[in-house]
Amino acid sequence: MNNSKSNNHADFYGFLAQSFRYPEQAWLGEPYFDLLDSIVQNLDLDNDTLGLRQTYCANQEGLEILQIEYTRLFINATPSVIAPPYSSVYLDQEGNLYGPSAVWVRRFYQQNGFELAGDADIPDHLALELEFIALLIDEHQEEVAEQFLNEHFRRWFPLFRARVLSGSTNKFYSTLLTLVDFFTREEP
Amino acid sequence: MAFQMTRRSFLQASASAALTTALSGWLVSGAQAKSGFVRKPFTAPGSFGDTTTVSGSFCEMCFWRCQLVGKLRDGKLVKLEGNPKSVDNGVSICARGNAGVKLLYDQDRLKYPLKNVGKRGAPVWKRISWDEALDECASRLQGVIKNNGAQGIAMFPHGCSATYPMHYFEHVVGTPNVSEASFFQCRGPRDMAYLNTLGVQADESVDMPNAKAILLVGTHIGENIHVSHVKQYLKGLENGAKLIVIDPRFSSSASKADIWVQIKPGTDTAFLLAIMNYLVKKGAYDKAYVQKNGEGFDKFTKAIAHADLDWAAKICDVPAAQIKEVADLLAKNAPHVSIHPGRHVTWYGNDFQRERALACLTGLLGAIGVKGGFVKGKGPKLANVSWPNIAGEHAEEFALHKKAEKHVFSPPGTPTQMLRDAAISNKPYPINACIAWGQNPIQTIPGQQDTIKMLQKMDFVMVVDVMPTDITMYADILLPELSYLERYDYFVKSGVQWNLNDKHQQYIAPRTPLVSSLSADHQRKDSVWITNELAKRMGHAEHIPAATTEELLDKVLAGGNISLAQIKKENGIHLQPGSDPYGVSYPVKFFNDELADAGYPGVPNYTPVPEPPKGFARLVYGRVPVHTFNRSQNNVWLNAEMPENPIWLNHETAHKLGLKSGDRVNLVNQDGVISATTSILKVTQGIRKDTIFTAHGYGTKNPAMTNAANKGIDDQALITKPAVDPETGAHGMRTSFVRIMKDGKVLNIPV
Ligand code: SF4
Numbered sequence: 001m002n003n004s005k006s007n008n009h010a011d012f013y014g015f016l017a018q019s020f021r022y023p024e025q026a027w028l029g030e031p032y033f034d035l036l037d038s039i040v041q042n043l044d045l046d047n048d049t050l051g052l053r054q055t056y057c058a059n060q061e062g063l064e065i066l067q068i069e070y071t072r073l074f075i076n077a078t079p080s081v082i083a084p085p086y087s088s089v090y091l092d093q094e095g096n097l098y099g100p101s102a103v104w105v106r107r108f109y110q111q112n113g114f115e116l117a118g119d120a121d122i123p124d125h126l127a128l129e130l131e132f133i134a135l136l137i138d139e140h141q142e143e144v145a146e147q148f149l150n151e152h153f154r155r156w157f158p159l160f161r162a163r164v165l166s167g168s169t170n171k172f173y174s175t176l177l178t179l180v181d182f183f184t185r186e187e188p
Numbered sequence: 189m190a191f192q193m194t195r196r197s198f199l200q201a202s203a204s205a206a207l208t209t210a211l212s213g214w215l216v217s218g219a220q221a222k223s224g225f226v227r228k229p230f231t232a233p234g235s236f237g238d239t240t241t242v243s244g245s246f247c248e249m250c251f252w253r254c255q256l257v258g259k260l261r262d263g264k265l266v267k268l269e270g271n272p273k274s275v276d277n278g279v280s281i282c283a284r285g286n287a288g289v290k291l292l293y294d295q296d297r298l299k300y301p302l303k304n305v306g307k308r309g310a311p312v313w314k315r316i317s318w319d320e321a322l323d324e325c326a327s328r329l330q331g332v333i334k335n336n337g338a339q340g341i342a343m344f345p346h347g348c349s350a351t352y353p354m355h356y357f358e359h360v361v362g363t364p365n366v367s368e369a370s371f372f373q374c375r376g377p378r379d380m381a382y383l384n385t386l387g388v389q390a391d392e393s394v395d396m397p398n399a400k401a402i403l404l405v406g407t408h409i410g411e412n413i414h415v416s417h418v419k420q421y422l423k424g425l426e427n428g429a430k431l432i433v434i435d436p437r438f439s440s441s442a443s444k445a446d447i448w449v450q451i452k453p454g455t456d457t458a459f460l461l462a463i464m465n466y467l468v469k470k471g472a473y474d475k476a477y478v479q480k481n482g483e484g485f486d487k488f489t490k491a492i493a494h495a496d497l498d499w500a501a502k503i504c505d506v507p508a509a510q511i512k513e514v515a516d517l518l519a520k521n522a523p524h525v526s527i528h529p530g531r532h533v534t535w536y537g538n539d540f541q542r543e544r545a546l547a548c549l550t551g552l553l554g555a556i557g558v559k560g561g562f563v564k565g566k567g568p569k570l571a572n573v574s575w576p577n578i579a580g581e582h583a584e585e586f587a588l589h590k591k592a593e594k595h596v597f598s599p600p601g602t603p604t605q606m607l608r609d610a611a612i613s614n615k616p617y618p619i620n621a622c623i624a625w626g627q628n629p630i631q632t633i634p635g636q637q638d639t640i641k642m643l644q645k646m647d648f649v650m651v652v653d654v655m656p657t658d659i660t661m662y663a664d665i666l667l668p669e670l671s672y673l674e675r676y677d678y679f680v681k682s683g684v685q686w687n688l689n690d691k692h693q694q695y696i697a698p699r700t701p702l703v704s705s706l707s708a709d710h711q712r713k714d715s716v717w718i719t720n721e722l723a724k725r726m727g728h729a730e731h732i733p734a735a736t737t738e739e740l741l742d743k744v745l746a747g748g749n750i751s752l753a754q755i756k757k758e759n760g761i762h763l764q765p766g767s768d769p770y771g772v773s774y775p776v777k778f779f780n781d782e783l784a785d786a787g788y789p790g791v792p793n794y795t796p797v798p799e800p801p802k803g804f805a806r807l808v809y810g811r812v813p814v815h816t817f818n819r820s821q822n823n824v825w826l827n828a829e830m831p832e833n834p835i836w837l838n839h840e841t842a843h844k845l846g847l848k849s850g851d852r853v854n855l856v857n858q859d860g861v862i863s864a865t866t867s868i869l870k871v872t873q874g875i876r877k878d879t880i881f882t883a884h885g886y887g888t889k890n891p892a893m894t895n896a897a898n899k900g901i902d903d904q905a906l907i908t909k910p911a912v913d914p915e916t917g918a919h920g921m922r923t924s925f926v927r928i929m930k931d932g933k934v935l936n937i938p939v
Binding site (some may be wrong): 003008009011012014015017018019021022026027029031032034035037038041042043044045052064067068070072075076077078080081084086089092097098099102106107109111112113114115116117118121122125127128132133135136166181183185187188 | 191193194195196198201204206208209210213214215217218219220221222223224225226227228229230261262263264271290292293294295296298299305310311312313314315398430533560562658661702707708754824890892893894897923
């Protein structure tokens, strides 16, 4: 496996990490949708990415819809927030943030030479975990990435995904959840 | 979904021209977020897992403000403990204090400024930037000021963090329409009654550790937990103090009492008048103290001369002999008796008079400035730093109760009932903006439907809070505040050692963050920052008293000749020598001219309260040790301890109705309001037949409180006919009558 190819792989995870950050005009431009289209086409998914581009790319109204949906799904909502994107909420009995699984995640980051950039950050946000995988792959630490996926990520992501899908019909997030699943699922 | 290809084959094919182009196109677009990680070599932690102790801060799970230390592991707060340097709570904190950790990491906490793009009451939230949020708040508030004047803004503040913005809105913006639940739905009548009887604040200034007898009227210490206060109470009992508890319910205090008076609710003042009349007639009072410090004693004795033991016995539904027994016990142990002023006293709308009676009884027994009596510790001096009062006169001119010449003895602010009535009716002037800051008026103010009506008619509603409480559903703009564990505060906790008989010490304990306020995970801010930013946008930049909370705090501390940096070095608490608090005397206005001149009874009097209609019992409410009302309901640990509020029902009544402990029931009030939720029944001998009790603060309706929503019964929703205390304008909230509903069937309470 050559260097450039490996970096390539890392970038897909970086792309997914970005996708679960708060939707902003700045990153939801044509290049983002070009890549999304391209990945979806290569995977032969029947998801309608053209529709997504039309709705959300450089479209103030569409962007606002996506922002409201992100807030409702992942931040604060009435009735309740649909699916907080943190592993603790799914893995730790108390359903709080920063439970034992988040502590485990932070220690795993540290053991592999990474520390969170802000001192009070919650370690187990979906976007952070995906970015961590990207960093590992970028450093050719595929086995460690696999260990992280196996011991942690795959235990909560399906629960999270199910909660989003049962609480939302938004195509953008359902497509991205499909992609995250594809890039993180266990393969024989 | 079945994928056509494996990840491996995809990645192998990912060199495909189209994909490579798309990927590099995305990469060069530079639209990726800043990395959330930095590189750092790993060093294995020691056997304590790198646990560090951070000293400072004080608890805000309730208002008692116990001093804390935090145990941190790797940036995560893992435990809270009492600060070993504390001379107040010491190393102890209560269950709620411990559970503060779970507030910090509550998944439902507010994180970003939100704009309601739906409706009030049925919000749809959009995350917005602080600039956008503050710009909108400022322009909408200014719009209301332009059309209606500053008095067109109503504010409902609560807690340490709300003081600074409250001063801003009162003194700089110039609205009188600020209504604090801590006064008008809690201790206002007590504070005003003591000020107008003994000339000083009541607080809970009774020297219980050194008392020979303690009188509690409705106060249920033990269920109502404030650490140093409980320590004082228990020390007193340990030292042999006799305990008298007046309560319709067998409270935890009643269970420790030497005399438990199972009084009929609403009649406490009659009980107190009879005791005083008996003591006066018998000459069993502190004649020397009364002679020297009493005012209007003759008028007083005349006015209460009718209150004999039999009169009170009939009203209070207790034996005359028991009233006498209480009076004799107090007289025997005077002056070393603690007549507890209570704290939450807004019960029946005649509460000012009851509190006056308690203060008079204290004076009559000479229980002032002596061991075991009413004694105020002498705390340290601090500077008074806040917004300049540039618009106070304007505010004064528009104060509703002053315009109407009502509630002359109102605590600071505007009586809530008047404020809400004015806002709904636009009379005498329109009030079109509402700010809730750390208070949940939906559950603090009785008459929920009116509160909602008021919110719906506003031009603008702004809410600042930590958790998504009920009121947040009505916000147009919702701002997230840092919790007490992440911020500095303007308010400084100070006082003296918990037992006045110990070595005299004063302490100063500012709030300092135990964990960092910065995180990529949220954008919460403290109230000083929020208020200053708002003030800049509203044209008041020149009046800002300090740029940051730290700077403001340092100015406050400078008044005590100490700095924040120094206190941090001293592990969060500064101690200095104190002085002897005993030997002080206060005048006692047995008859108060100002009250009489204003048309109120100059001598404490008893006004009967409405009786329960046939088939109903009176609903009374109180505290439980693991909750502080609404604010702790969503906390996972506390919720697990006590998710619901049991409904106390007399055992004979229950037997007649065929009910048993554990039954799920609704409550239905005299106006036909049915509790939205059910709770469990507690059948007990420990409550009168004419009374039903439950804990206050349950049954929040906001589903965003995922642990607490719809658990237990919201007693406030059943208080549809609050009374209003004539002197103070505070609410009376034990004014509802209820029946029980089981399986959809409403059951009459037998007499
Ligand atoms: S009594 Fe309990 S909840 Fe109140 S301040 Fe103290 S520790 Fe906190």
